[in-house]
Amino acid sequence: MNDISLDDEIEVRTGQIKLHTPEDFDGMRKAGQLAASCLDMLTEHVKPGVTTLSLDELVREYMLDHGGTPATVGYRGYRHSSCISLNHVICHGIPGSKVLKNGDIMNIDVTVIVDGWHGDTSRMFYAGEPKVKARRLVDTTYDAMMAGINSVKPGSTLRDIGRAIQTLAESEGFSVVRDFCGHGLGRVFHDSPNVVHYAEYKDRWGNVHQADDTELKTGMFFTVEPMINDGKPDVKLLKDGWTAVSRDKSLSAQFEHSIGVTEDGVELFTKSPKGLDKPPY
16 A cells, blocks of 8 residues: 655654564565465456455455454554555545446555564456556556566665656656655554655646655665556545545556565565466466
8 A cells, every 4th residue: 555645654654764684574575475365366356247345355354364454444544454446546446336347457455464564565457358558557557666676776776766667657658646655664554765656757837856866775675656647647636535546537557566675686575476466367
């Protein structure tokens, strides 16, 4: 689950980026693999005719049955075990009575707590057969996330991650959402650093915004979770206070991994145990 804003997480943010131990990596592997296997479980259930609430119930049951706790239940008043974001919903879609239709694309975002550690991941899913352009958006979003992750190593920077993502997404004619970001995590859900998915951009007033150039160090844990739009990057937040949609109602896609910086590169904590990291499954 991506950070709800770029500023305050009063109860968890320390302002300092934590550097973790080898034992901490063990905890994150266990949490990350449960989150990933939960999404693996969903692949056979996402199809036309089912409701997003029924999928959320499957997520809750799976986590509890496998020794985990849904981190999102009760988080800032949120009541569900996942976020399910369909079509032009960018993130934080609330599960409900919505019935999936043939051609729908959706992001399913789950976070589980195992022994105090958070496993946070999301993937895109198809209900039936999506249109060619929707498939291309989903494929590009996955490739952009992986380009960002593959840039991670000690000595590189947060801005390098954003540059890799932005360059790939924009080369395919898509836009990178700027209002939400990845985040540090571990024994807390959202922590420093913020991980934006661009290197820089110019706003409507001509001001240039650049990503943080903080150097990456061994032991950092954070998520990489770009949101890519088929149209413009502008966001509208709905009245429920959670659901973020593309202002121009263009399709949006997102993938997310929780990762750790190692001595020689990066470890993906949330890689699919079954190799189901992107559709079609």
